[in-house]
Amino acid sequence: MKTNLLFGIIANSKTRVRCVFCGVYIPKANKCIDQHINGTKHKENIDLMSENGISFHNDADILYCKPCDIYLPEHESVTKHIETDSHANWGAAMQDLVEGEFIRLNDYLSSKSDNAFCEVCQSEILCLLPNIEEHVNTLSHRGNIAERLKPLNGIFNCENDDEVWCKVCDGYITNSVSYILEHIDEDSQHMEWFMEIEDLIEDQDISLEKYLSNEFEKSAYCKKCNVDVICNVQSLEQHIHSESHINQLSVIELL
Known part of the structure; x- marks a missing residue:
């Protein structure tokens, strides 16, 4: 008789059951079964299944991996399969x-x-x-990616359709998908600005969203202090090291 199919527990013999997810045998006692299915390893394996395309086919008492398109051998647990080449x-x-x-x-x-x-x-x-x-x-996907990334990178359309303007670099780029994506991914000035600013505001609860998405906006926004801060390295550093900002961080940490 099958037992707890939802949790991958199936009958194996008169004295024990098998956990298909974990690839282990368990004494056929409710206490032992409950202890196993409530254990950390078993729960982790269930999470791993949902993250790796592995499902339990209870009609055959077997695990199936969709990405690999194979049924797992009886001795192969979820974790063991995930580690295969x-x-x-x-x-x-x-x-x-x-x-x-x-x-x-x-x-x-x-x-x-x-x-x-x-x-x-x-x-x-x-x-x-x-x-x-x-x-x-596909060209359509690359174009959609460029449109999605423009407001995240401070890039705006111009009256002249031949170019777009990068607010971060204060420069113009040929208005084509390939040039826009190349600028975002490979332009040293553009990448260095983001690395420097993002390193500076890490864990400071400061948002660049409105600065990057609004052509005329000059400020980032500090959520901790509920204030705008001019979006350049000097102004952000001054704010981050200000007494008011440090005090706000301290209050939140105490909470």
């Missing part, structure tokens, strides 16, 4: 493809769908490596 290589290849592309894999990895979802294109993609690669390289 085939699964790890798939994960690395997929992560490399979707990083920075606004593509969500959540529903695919939790076995709710066979598709990934592209947020910038508002479309589903059959979640196979060749399909994802094809999608991220």
Whole structure:
């Protein structure tokens, strides 16, 4: 008789059951079973399943890995499978493809769908490596990525449609998808500005959102102090080291 299928516990013999998720055998006693399914390792394996496209087929008492398209052998636990070269290589290849592309894999990895979802294109993609690669390289996707990144990088349209203006660098860029993305990803001045400012405001609860998204805005916003701060290194440093800001941080830490 099967026991606690929801938790991957199945009958094995008269004296013990097997946890399919963890690949271990447990004495066939309610106390032992409850102790196992409430344990940290078992709960971690359930989380890992939903993060790695692994599901339990209770009609066959077996685990199935969607990315690898295989049924796991009886002796292979969730963690053991995730560490295999085939699964790890798939994960690395997929992560490399979707990083920075606004593509969500959540529903695919939790076995709710066979598709990934592209947020910038508002479309589903059959979640196979060749399909994802094809999608991220389409002109429409690259264009949508550029439009999504412009207000996050202080880049604004000009009256002259041939150019856009980068507020961060105070310079003009040819208004094409390739030039805009190249500027964001590879321009040393642009990248150095972000690295310096982001390092400075880390853990300070200071937002650059309105500065970067508004062409005429001159200030960042300190959420701790509820004040605007001119968005340059000198002004931000002065504010961060000011008595009022330090006191606000101290109050929040005490809470």
